[in-house]
Amino acid sequence: MYQDKKVVFSGVQPSGVLTLGNYLGAIRNFPKFSEEYRCYYCVVDEHAITVRQNPADLRRRTYETLALYIACGLDPEKNVIYVQSHVSAHAELGWILDCYTMFGELSRMTQFKDKSKKNADNVNAGLFTYPTLMAADILLYQTELVPVGDDQKQHLEITRDIAGRFNSIYGDVFVIPEPFISKTPSARIMSLAEPTKKMSKSDENENAIVRILDPKDVIIRKFKRAVTDSDTVVCAAEGKDGIINLMSIYGALTGKSFPEIEQEFAGKGYGDFKLAVGETCADVLAPIQTEYARLVADKKYLEEVMANGAREAAKSAMKTLSKVRRKVGFTDLPRY
Ligand code: TYM
Numbered sequence: 001m002y003q004d005k006k007v008v009f010s011g012v013q014p015s016g017v018l019t020l021g022n023y024l025g026a027i028r029n030f031p032k033f034s035e036e037y038r039c040y041y042c043v044v045d046e047h048a049i050t051v052r053q054n055p056a057d058l059r060r061r062t063y064e065t066l067a068l069y070i071a072c073g074l075d076p077e078k079n080v081i082y083v084q085s086h087v088s089a090h091a092e093l094g095w096i097l098d099c100y101t102m103f104g105e106l107s108r109m110t111q112f113k114d115k116s117k118k119n120a121d122n123v124n125a126g127l128f129t130y131p132t133l134m135a136a137d138i139l140l141y142q143t144e145l146v147p148v149g150d151d152q153k154q155h156l157e158i159t160r161d162i163a164g165r166f167n168s169i170y171g172d173v174f175v176i177p178e179p180f181i182s183k184t185p186s187a188r189i190m191s192l193a194e195p196t197k198k199m200s201k202s203d204e205n206e207n208a209i210v211r212i213l214d215p216k217d218v219i220i221r222k223f224k225r226a227v228t229d230s231d232t233v234v235c236a237a238e239g240k241d242g243i244i245n246l247m248s249i250y251g252a253l254t255g256k257s258f259p260e261i262e263q264e265f266a267g268k269g270y271g272d273f274k275l276a277v278g279e280t281c282a283d284v285l286a287p288i289q290t291e292y293a294r295l296v297a298d299k300k301y302l303e304e305v306m307a308n309g310a311r312e313a314a315k316s317a318m319k320t321l322s323k324v325r326r327k328v329g330f331t332d333l334p335r336y
Contacts, residue, residue, distance in 0.1 A: 007175075008037040009143040011044040011084065011134075014061035015051065016201035018068055020210040020281065021189035024252045025149030029182060031073040033147065039079040040141050040313060041069055046084045046091060047133060050126040051119055051202070063302050068212060070305070071292035082309030084137065089317035093136035094129070096324055100166050101132045105158055111151070118202075135159040139174045140317040147180040150187040151198055170327040174320075185248035192226040195241035213289055216282035223278035224271075234265035234273045243270070250277045253284050 010030060012022060033039050043065045048058060062083055069081055084090050106112065106128055116123045126133075134155050138146055139162075146156055156179040163174040181187050191197045193208035203209050207225050214222070228242035236244050236258045247261050250273075256264070265273045295302065325332065 005036070005038040006144040007141050008033040008039040008145045008147065008180075009042070009138050009141050009177075010040075010147050011042040011047070011137055012065055012069075013044050013048045013201075014058060014065040015048040015053065016061070017211045017213055018065065019189075019199050019201045020212065020249065021149065021199035022201065023072065023212050023285075024186040024189055024249065025151075025182070026147060027069070027072045029147045029180070030069070030079075031075075033145070034075065034078040037145065040143075040316075041074055041079055041081050042084050042137060042313070043069070043082070044084045044134075044137065047130060050124065050130050051115065052122055063299065064296055066302055066306060067292055067295040068288075070295055071288045072212075076305045076308070080309050080312045081305055082313045083306055086306065086310035087314045087317050089140055089314065089321045090133065090136050093140055093317075093321055093324060094133040096328060097132045097136050097139075097162055097166070098129055100169075101129070101135075101158075101162055105161065106131060109158070110154060131155050131158045132162065135162045138177050139163055140320050141313075142175040142316075142320060143177045144175060145180045146177050149189075150181055153179060153181060166324075173323055173327055184252060185244070186252035189249060189252075190241065190245040192222055192242075192245075195227060195245045210281065212285055213292065214285075216286070219282045219285070220275065220278035223274045223281065226274060228270055228274075232269050234268070234270065235262050243273075246273065246277050250280060253277075253280045 010026060012018065012027065018027070030039070030041055043062050045058060045062050066081060066083070070076060074081060109131055112128060112130065115127055119127070135158065138156075138159050146152075146159075148156065156177065160176050163176050167173055167176075189199045191199050191203060191205075191208040192210070193205050197208075199209055201209065201211075207222055210219055210222055223246070226242060226246060228246075229240055231240065231243075234243060234247070236247055247258055250261055251257065265276075322332075
């Protein structure tokens with residue numbers, strides 16, 4: 001059915017309740033590809049354990065993230081939706097690619113540097129080799145396009161480098177993937193508390209993040225408290241990082257450009273603007289929340305989606321993995 005379609009792959013870590021950044025920067029784009037491409041959308045639980053997780057929480061969030069994928073518009077009939085640890089080829093190819101990735105390249109990854117600072121008591125080898133597992137995720141499916149937020153750009157670059165290096169030794173084994181990063185400012189949604197920092201689902205300050213599942217009053221309150229500046233004019237000027245972030249969010253939610261937003265709020269204060277952003281955001285998220293509540297209560301259905309997805313994904317992944325195994329010189333037993 002999908003044979004001649006090009007491939008899209010993306011993943012989200014089930015390491016917390018997803019944020020508006022995850023939604024606007026990545027997940028909202030996922031369903032756009034379903035008709036034209038063969039799409040794989042993975043809940044990357046193996047990546048999540050690079051930071052210490054409570055096992056019961058991780059298990060629950062894996063279901064929740066899968067349910068959110070579907071609630072955000074991903075039809076399991078048209079997309080392969082699955083959990084990373086259900087397809088062992090990810091970890092297997094990850095190991096092989098570790099042996100084709102340089103210590104120096106991994107040392108330069110900004111996410112590694114940031115996370116090492118944040119988790120100074122647990123700078124484990126998995127955190128360091130995170131990008132090679134991500135490369136394995138992508139390369140296993142001969143992916144052409146990877147829809148992600150702007151913060152994943154560097155990981156896509158290293159994926160391309162690893163694939164290119166492998167291909168230059170063994171011939172054309174991997175398709176070289178391209179990132180798909182939205183050109184709008186929503187490719188990087190910033191923290192509401194520190195607007196020069198990315199909005200991150202693992203932020204300890206709840207007021208810094210809007211979560212996709214936050215109730216309307218919480219969303220409105222968080223936007224009201226968003227850090228701005230001492231000016232009063234809604235415009236995208238130098239030094240107004242907080243306002244620019246709110247304009248990016250409002251623009252992404254309504255489709256309005258910055259000049260249109262400036263015009264709409266001309267003569268009004270920050271209070272009116274923040275309220276409008278909060279209400280619009282809550283209205284956009286409301287139908288997703290309703291659908292999510294229905295799906296997450298149906299564990300049996302989610303397990304069916306997971307199982308079908310894993311089966312489908314494993315079939316394609318094994319094709320690439322077998323080829324890689326042959327190329328690097330591993331032996332195969334007939335059947336055991
Ligand atoms: P993760 O789980 O941190 O984030 C999931 C997706 O959301 C995007 N994103 C954002 N976009 C805009 N503004 C923000 N504040 C924001 N925060 C997060 C991320 O860019 C991402 O697209 N390494 C990945 C997961 C991953 C993956 C993959 C992605 C593992 N393997 C293979 C693509 C392909 C990550 O940590 O995403």
